[in-house]
Amino acid sequence: MTKKSSKKSGSSLRAGRASKARVGRTAPRKDPKGGLTNAGRRYFAEKEGSHLKPGVKGAADTPEKLKRKGSFLRRHFAKPRGPMLDARGNPTRLALSAHAWGEPVPKTAAAAARLAAKGARLLERYAKAKSTASSRGLRGR
Numbered sequence: 001m002t003k004k005s006s007k008k009s010g011s012s013l014r015a016g017r018a019s020k021a022r023v024g025r026t027a028p029r030k031d032p033k034g035g036l037t038n039a040g041r042r043y044f045a046e047k048e049g050s051h052l053k054p055g056v057k058g059a060a061d062t063p064e065k066l067k068r069k070g071s072f073l074r075r076h077f078a079k080p081r082g083p084m085l086d087a088r089g090n091p092t093r094l095a096l097s098a099h100a101w102g103e104p105v106p107k108t109a110a111a112a113a114r115l116a117a118k119g120a121r122l123l124e125r126y127a128k129a130k131s132t133a134s135s136r137g138l139r140g141r
Contacts, residue, residue: 027039028040029043030093031100033096033100034093034095034097034100035054035055035096035097035099035100035101036054036100038054041053041054053068055069055072055097055100055101055102056068056069056101056102057100057102058102063126063129063130063133066123066125066126066129067123069119069122070120070122070123070125070126071119071123072101072119073098073101073103073116073118073119073122074116074119074123075119076094076115077098077106077113077115077116077119078113078116078119080094080109080112081094082094084108084109084111084112091105091107095107095112098115103115103118
C-alpha cells in the first residue's frame with residue numbers, strides 16, 4: 001500500500017477553494033446599478049411572500065405606472081433617509097434606486113427634491129386620470 005500525499009500543489013489548492021466558494025453562491029440580489037435583480041425579487045417572494053415588481057423605467061403612460069412611479073419618487077426623495085453620495089463621492093444605494101426607475105441619479109439634495117416634485121406631478125396626473133375615468137363610468141350607466 002502506498003500512502004497518498006497529503007500536500008496539494010498550490011494551483012490545485014486554489015482551484016479547490018474557488019470551486020467550493022461557487023457551490024453555495026447564488027445570483028446577486030442587489031443590482032450594482034440600483035434596485036433588485038430578478039433573483040432578488042424571487043428571493044423576497046419566497047422568503048416573505050412579497051410580490052415586488054421592477055421599477056417603471058419608461059414613460060409612466062398608464063394610471064398604474066403613474067401611481068407606482070409617483071409614489072416611489074415621493075417616498076424616497078421628498079425626505080431622503082440618507083445622503084446621496086458616500087464619503088468617496090460615489091452614489092449611495094438610495095441615489096442608485098432612482099436609476100433603477102429610469103431617472104437620473106441625484107447627487108445633491110436639490111436634485112432629490114426635483115425628483116420628489118416630479119413624483120408629486122405624476123401623482124396629480126394619476127388623480128386626474130382616476131377622476132376622469134370614474135366620471136366617465138358614471139355617465140355611461
